[in-house]
Amino acid sequence: MALVSSSDNGAVRARKGAGGLKPIVETLRAAVAGDVSTRVDTRKLKGDAAELGMLLNELLSKLSGLLEESEKRNQLNTREIELAAAGLEALVPEGDLLRWNGTTADPRLRPLLDSFGKVIETLRVFVREINGAALRLSSSANQVLAASTQHEASSSEQAAAIHETTATMEELKHASAQIAENAGSVARVAEETLGAARSGRGAIGEFIQGMQQIRNDGVAVADSIAKLSKRVERIGTVVEVIDEIADRSDLLALNAALEGSRAGEAGKGFSIVAAEMRRLAENVLDSTKEIKNLITEIREATLAAAGASEASKLATQSGEKLGAVAAQAVEGILSGVQETSDAARVINLATQQQRTATEQVVASMGEIEDVTRQTTYASRQATGAAAELTQLASRLAELIKRFKAD
Amino acid sequence: MTPKAESSPTIDIVLFAMKGVSYAADATQVVRIDRVGAEERALMVRGPDGECRPIRVDAVSGLRSVPVASLRRLPVALETKDVAVGVWLNGETPVILLDLFQLLTVPGGQ
Numbered sequence: 001m002a003l004v005s006s007s008d009n010g011a012v013r014a015r016k017g018a019g020g021l022k023p024i025v026e027t028l029r030a031a032v033a034g035d036v037s038t039r040v041d042t043r044k045l046k047g048d049a050a051e052l053g054m055l056l057n058e059l060l061s062k063l064s065g066l067l068e069e070s071e072k073r074n075q076l077n078t079r080e081i082e083l084a085a086a087g088l089e090a091l092v093p094e095g096d097l098l099r100w101n102g103t104t105a106d107p108r109l110r111p112l113l114d115s116f117g118k119v120i121e122t123l124r125v126f127v128r129e130i131n132g133a134a135l136r137l138s139s140s141a142n143q144v145l146a147a148s149t150q151h152e153a154s155s156s157e158q159a160a161a162i163h164e165t166t167a168t169m170e171e172l173k174h175a176s177a178q179i180a181e182n183a184g185s186v187a188r189v190a191e192e193t194l195g196a197a198r199s200g201r202g203a204i205g206e207f208i209q210g211m212q213q214i215r216n217d218g219v220a221v222a223d224s225i226a227k228l229s230k231r232v233e234r235i236g237t238v239v240e241v242i243d244e245i246a247d248r249s250d251l252l253a254l255n256a257a258l259e260g261s262r263a264g265e266a267g268k269g270f271s272i273v274a275a276e277m278r279r280l281a282e283n284v285l286d287s288t289k290e291i292k293n294l295i296t297e298i299r300e301a302t303l304a305a306a307g308a309s310e311a312s313k314l315a316t317q318s319g320e321k322l323g324a325v326a327a328q329a330v331e332g333i334l335s336g337v338q339e340t341s342d343a344a345r346v347i348n349l350a351t352q353q354q355r356t357a358t359e360q361v362v363a364s365m366g367e368i369e370d371v372t373r374q375t376t377y378a379s380r381q382a383t384g385a386a387a388e389l390t391q392l393a394s395r396l397a398e399l400i401k402r403f404k405a406d
Numbered sequence: 407m408t409p410k411a412e413s414s415p416t417i418d419i420v421l422f423a424m425k426g427v428s429y430a431a432d433a434t435q436v437v438r439i440d441r442v443g444a445e446e447r448a449l450m451v452r453g454p455d456g457e458c459r460p461i462r463v464d465a466v467s468g469l470r471s472v473p474v475a476s477l478r479r480l481p482v483a484l485e486t487k488d489v490a491v492g493v494w495l496n497g498e499t500p501v502i503l504l505d506l507f508q509l510l511t512v513p514g515g516q
Contacts, residue, residue, distance in 0.1 A: 255439050262433075
């Protein structure tokens with residue numbers, strides 16, 4: 001409108017100056033409207049207006065040529081862009097990075113297509129690297145999966161072993177407790193045995209003293225028996241004398257009786273006395289015989305007593321020896337029991353420490369078992385992740401394979 | 407003792423034992439009684455030559471005055487070299503009467 005207004009003002013001035021610019025104005029209006037094929041009819045113009053009309057026509061002719069050339073160039077560019085777009089579009093479904101053709105006659109498009117070519121070349125490099133990385137990733141993922149699977153299996157085996165070890169340690173703990181209890185019992189029994197052995201030692205000492213007393217008494221008894229034997233022998237000697245006297249008296253009485261018998265009536269009284277005397281002698285002989293029997297019995301009893309005394313002496317000596325042996329044995333028992341008691345106490349203490357240590361080990365094994373369980377769980381998760389990673393690597397490899405870069 | 411026995415004459419006999427058998431002999435044949443060994447006795451009898459010889463006996467029980475009626479002679483057929491001359495009935499138990507003089511003549515009789 002401003003142009004029209006300006007044109008209107010110009011046309012007014014032209015009309016006023018040249019007497020008619022209407023063909024020029026109409027041509028300009030057509031050019032402004034986009035029609036550059038319209039030309040000014042200069043034949044109806046004169047002077048400056050005709051020259052202006054020719055200059056405008058010349059301008060429009062050049063402009064039209066430029067427009068035609070521009071149109072051709074646009075069409076060529078459009079075709080090249082369509083080809084490049086087709087090449088780019090072919091990348092999407094087929095992934096073929098080798099079909100890119102970036103040649104162009106238009107120097108203005110060349111930088112763009114060169115840039116696209118560089119981008120596609122970079123993409124090819126990326127695809128190749130990604131393909132290699134995908135292959136390595138797949139291999140590594142497989143290795144990770146295998147390692148995770150093995151680690152999971154190892155963790156499971158380790159968990160089972162730890163569980164078994166824990167159970168064994170539990171049994172060991174109970175066994176240690178049982179051993180400690182038994183060792184305590186042994187220690188108590190050893191203490192009791194020690195007390196009994198000490199009592200036995202005292203009893204054996206009293207026994208030995210008793211044996212010594214018996215031996216002393218036996219010696220006294222043997223002395224008494226020896227004295228008794230001597231007295232009996234003395235009595236025997238006396239009895240022998242009495243017996244001899246009685247025997248002679250008997251013999252004398254017999255002869256007296258014979259004499260009395262030979263004396264006849266006169267010897268009657270003598271014979272009676274002789275008979276009485278002989279009766280007395282026989283009584284004495286009977287008594288001495290009885291005494292001899294008694295002496296024999298006493299001798300036998302004395303011999304038996306002496307034998308018994310000797311046997312008692314030997315038995316006492318044997319008893320003393322046995323007592324000494326028993327005392328020595330009891331001393332050995334005491335020493336052994338003392339060592340046993342000490343060893344039992346040491347065992348008791350050691351087993352208590354062992355039980356404490358075992359309990360600590362059991363607790364530690366429980367913690368290890370928890371950690372192992374967590375490790376197993378983590379390994380299982382890692383295995384799952386590795387499997388998923390393997391799948392992703394495979395998927396990535398499949399995706400990358402869609403791109404042809406080599 | 408019956409009255410008849412009391413009135414009968416008596417004789418002194420010496421009672422002795424040899425090898426477990428009781429014997430009796432006329433006391434007048436014994437000069438004395440000696441001891442032989444530890445316990446044995448010997449009846450000292452005077453032999454025909456006048457010497458006293460011992461007759462060993464186990465024991466001498468003593469002298470007794472017995473009625474002659476209580477003595478019995480042995481049948482001749484039973485006499486042995488005139489050593490056993492009869493029996494003395496000690497109640498119902500017969501005790502052989504020996505002739506010590508004859509016994510001295512028997513070998514081994516001393």
